[in-house]
Amino acid sequence: MKLLLINPYFNSLIYSPTLGLSFLATYIKEHSRCEVAVIEPVTETLDAAELLVKIKETDFLGLTCYTESRFQCFDFAKKAKVANPRCQIIVGGPHVMSLSKQVLEHYSFVDIVIRGEAEDALLEIINGKALSEVNGITWRRNAEVIQNSDRIFCRDLSLFHLDYSLIYPEIKNWKDKEIHYAMQQVNHLPIISSRGCPYRCTFCASNNQWGKLWRGLAPEKMVEELTHLVNKYNIGYFRFYDALFIGSDSQAYKFCDLLEQARLKITFRIDIRVGTKPAVLKRLREVGCSVVGFGIESGSDRILKRINKGITRKQIDETIDVCKTLGYWLLGFFMISLPDETPEDFKKTAELFHRFDVFNLQFFKIHPDTSFYEELKAKGELSDEIWFETERGEEIFYSKETFPSSNYYRSEVEKRAKAIYLSQNIRKPFTAIKNHGLLRGCRTVLFSMIQLTLLPSKRATDFLDCLKRGWLGKLFKSRRYWR
Structure with a gap:
């Protein structure tokens, strides 16, 4: 038997490999005689046609589905079923967990949807267990769609691990591009050491999807x-790609003590929660943690309360102060157009940008299985059908163009966000150089100055974008000039 696991995303850029598929592949490889392979089309420079050739000899095809790439996923699944009608197509991932019945009702070429943790459910399917007895799946029996009972989450994560030999040739040159340039000169590796999140932010599905x-x-x-x-x-x-690295202070201290004893010459990055104790942050810094990121979302106490973030502006400022004192490279993650957010609220958010070495500002997007999604459904502003309407595009932005309750037009925000990024590069040129290296950093600052000056003119900015993609941009970007 052969199992092929694919992230059916074919755009030109990904930020990290799909580690979840590699966990599944490792588990199947170690607990069955099934031949298994993982494919990330972008990193292996494979297009859909080339993948379809591989699928012709596959018994089981597993696809991971994210909200932002769902139509690519289902379009590929349809082609795969035509290429190999006998192949069982199994879809999992965050987008389909709460939409499993609708997915099977809309897409006849999908055979099974796995909800939640997939290792044991997938193993049972491959081993031929009757589908009616496999917990955690939704499946099709003739024209009937059947949703089985949920599967209980495994509390012992030591039962799951990742065999990097399955993907290492493809991710050997992967780099975390958000960190100090000097730290990008060593070999990097993405890793996951936990699952789930106990907090209940209204914009996030993690709490619901991970029990x-x-x-x-x-x-x-x-x-x-x-x-x-x-x-x-x-x-x-x-x-570390954990939604929350520090589960408890005692766990963090024990990890630091053991890491110190191991004497590994490494640095690492984690995501923390605002309000993490200074003593914990200090101890982590002592054993090699040099980069921390945290989701702040908003600098307004009113909005933080509205999205049930569980933190305050005072805690945000205090945590930033502690991290800067300890010498961390800081990354902040923010959103605009959050529920009920006004321009005055966003001003408070924008006050925080300059305090980070790198910040990320995203227009708030709707995802299924979140509290805010259910709130919008109750108001009648959307329904589950929105996820199957291709004319809306892959991403559902909470903007005034689509949702009457939003206070922001996406077109206005995109222009403003661009100006914020450009201003940050000009305001903190040495940080840009630290992040990108001398030549590329100088290029970034120079183009930011020119582009910010020309921003009111769309024709001028289009010309500059073309210039950046041309030989001049490539000249500054080339690493051989740094070396």
Whole structure:
């Protein structure tokens, strides 16, 4: 038997490999005789036609589905069923967890949807267990769509791990581009050590989709895994892709003590929660944590309360102060057009941007299985059908063009956000150089100055964008001039 796991995303850029598929592949490889492979089309420079050739010999095709790429996923699934009608097409991922029945009703070429944690459900399907007895799936019996009982989450994450040999040739040159340029000169590796989040932000589905709990690897297993990866792949920097790295203070201290004893020469990045204790941050810094990111979303106490973030502006300022004192490279994540947000609220958010080495500002997007999504459904502003209307595009922005309750037009915000990024590069040129290196950093500052001056003229900015993509931009971007 053959299982092929694919992230059916074919655009030109991805920020990190789809580690979830690699966890599944490892589990199936170690618990069955099934031949398994993981494919990330972008990193392997494969188009849909080339993948369809591989699918002709596949018994099971597993696709991960994100909201922002759902139409690519289902379009590919349809082509795959034509290429290999006998292949069972199984879809999982965050987008389909609460829409499993609708997905099967809309797309006859999808055979099974796995809801939630997929390792054991997928193994049972491959081993031929009757679908009626596989918890955590929604499936089709002739014309009837059947949703089985939920599967209980496994509390012992040591049962799941990732065999990087399945994907390492493809991710060998992967880099975390949001960090200090000097740290980008060593081998990087993305890693996950926990699942879930206990907090209940209204814009996020993680709490609902991961059983309203946080589960993490034991500190002993974490350090054991880091040691193995350092020795095997000569890794110097790890990027933890955990929604919440610190599950408890005691867990964090134990991890730091064991990491110190292991004497690994590494640095690493984690995402923390505002309000993390200074003593914990200090201890993490001592053992190699050099980069921290945290989701702030808004600088307004009123909006923080509205989205049930569970933090305050005072806590935000205090956590930033502690991190800067300890010498962390800081990343902040923000959103605009949050529910009931006014321009005055956003001014308070914008006050925080300059305090970060790198910040990310996104226009708020709607996702299924979130409290705010259910709120909009109750108001009659949308329904589940919105996810199947291709004319709306892949991303559903909470903008006034689509939702009467929003206070922002997307076109206005995009122009404003561009000006904010450009101003940040000009205001903090040395940070841009630290992030990108000398030549590329100078290029970034120079083009920011020109572009900000020409921003009111669309023709001028279009010309500048063309110039950046041409030989001049490539000249400044080339690393050989740095070396």
